[in-house]
Amino acid sequence: MAALVVLLLVLPATAGYASVTFQHVIPQEAPVAVVPAADTTDNGSLELVDAATVTFAQPVRYDSEAAAMEALHREEVYAVVTVPPGVLNDSRESQLNLTVEGSMVLFDKPSSAMVGVLNYRLQSDGSTSISVERNVVGPSRSLSTYLVPVLLVSTLLLFAFTYVPYNLAGESRAIQRIRTDASLESLVAAKLLYFTLLMLVPIATFGVVTWALGYGITPISVGIVAALLLSFLAMAAVSMSIMFLTRFRTVGRFLSVVVLFGLVAFGGLIYPAGFFSPIRKEIVRAVPLHYTTIIVRSEMLKDVPLRLYADYFAVLGVTVIASLIVLEGAIVMYRRGD
Amino acid sequence: MTDEFNVEGLKKDYGPVVAVDGVDLSIESGVVHCLAGPNGSGKSTLLSVLLGLTRPTEGTVKRPASDRIGASFQEPAFYDDLTVRENLDVFRAITGDPDFEWVKQVIEVFKLPRVFHRRAGELSGGYSKQLDLALSLLKAPDFLLLDEPLSDLDDITRESLLEFLDGYAADGNAVVVSSHRIDMFAPVLDRLTVMYEGEIIRDNRRENIDGTETVKRVYRDAIAERE
Secondary structure, eight states: OHHHHIIIIIHHHHHHHHGGGOOOSSOSSEEEEEEESSTTOOHHHHHHHHHHHTTTEEEEEOSOHHHHHHHHHTTSOSEEEEEOTTTTOTTSOEEEEEEEETTOGGGHHHHHHHHHHHHHHHHHTTOTTEEEEEEEESOOOOHHHHHHHHHHHHHHHHIIIIIHHHHHHTTTTTHHHHHHHSOHHHHHHHHHHHHHHHTHHHHHHHHHHHHHTTOOSOOOOHHHHHHHHHHHHHHHHHHHHHHHHTTTOHHHHHHHHHHHHHHHHHTTSSSOGGGSOHHHHHHHHHSHHHHHHHHHHHHHHOOOOGGGGHHHHHHHHHHHHHHHHHHHHHHHHHHHTO | OBSSOEEEEEEEEETTEEEEEEEEEEOOTTSEEEEEOSTTSSHHHHHHHHTTSSOOSEEEEEOBSOOOEEEEOSSOOSOTTSBHHHHHHHHHHHTTOOOHHHHHHHHHHTTGGGGTTSBGGGSOHHHHHHHHHHHHHTTOOSEEEEESTTTTOOHHHHHHHHHHHHHHHHTTOEEEEEESOHHHHTTTOSEEEEEETTEEEEEEEGGGSOSHHHHHHHHHHHHHHHO
């Protein structure tokens, strides 16, 4: 009965609700860094650009270009607008630069539109001497290559929330004997280790396929493998927790699929966090899988140092520890339920 | 930790249903100890508490220091998708790779070579039970706790199991079986504990229950007194 409730009510409700995630084709509130090009850039110029930017984005002030570029690589902002000194001075020719990453394919067209809007807005304010130029940093990628990290993360997500619960459910008949001869913790630890190492196979397969397709990306690196395995470990622990809490019943498998849908909708897998409304943006940024996707995307498609994502790795590490604690709690509750 | 199982004032309830109520019991080595009683008398729950699979509501449970405890369950516990041989291999590994000669002997006792390559989930009820019993014996346990071990077994296998259990207890191991078919265990049992509605209503040693007819009478009288 519970399985039917999940299958006929919870799952469709989640899937239906997930549709609200995809509200815009062109982002309307994407964070954009506004940064002074020099120490002499006055606050009035920055405010003018802020005001012009706010119509299509969410301006975020940065003190230095280096910090703004770092935020760009970390996908905290999706463009950097560099404001030179004297923008308010009509007698001087001013050129603003709007910098985007070539790997952020989904932001390619919107950023071009932004340049047009920015030019129009600034010039309609009477500053006819201002022009905005669009710069692209890093290699420009195609939509196909943009999707490679997305699909790789999705593959692991799918495995963690469909096969892992299915496999664990297969233990249900033998579980009494395992509990007598060993411990549930040792069984779970062995399975987690086995499945996590098994994930090297799809990671390597993706690497081979993308190499064969001649995509010219970095298909495998220490950063990619570490981020993916940490994320998988956490996801597998969560799906195992669900199975223990539902005592291996079918409803547990359906609930895992509900979580899978939820992560696809709210994990910032396909569209980056900046494409969503402010509230949804915060939700996406609260989902650790969002950071996995950024790390994998950056390692595959960009040419930036891994140290930029040290705190993202820390988020993943903390998530793994938290999910393992939840799993142990679920096992304890399972034992108490006998 | 002690050298034996010992429970005092054990109570286990599932909401309003009291499965075990105020049980005091110790399990001794070297005897075949039968927990007898009608269906729902609390035998399986008591075994489950002894095995640490069920938490008691009240009372204390002291378990032996030895981790060599084997168990067979009312519902056979193994991997349906694996073959008999694969199940034996998996649980051999889990139990710490026991002595090969012993494992061979156990496999022969339960006639498992005949079904080595069959998927466990496709075995008949009898072979399922035989595989479950064999798995319970893999690590040559000091304490063997079997829940309804004779169910689904044919007459010949049943007799050879009883003979095996008799010899196994004689070697100094504790053998505890739960059953509602007391007549079948009568020839080999050393101790008879009769349970009824969660309570122990009789606990007799061999000297008081010698002979199958005596065992049956003691059991019948004990149940009749409570009904």
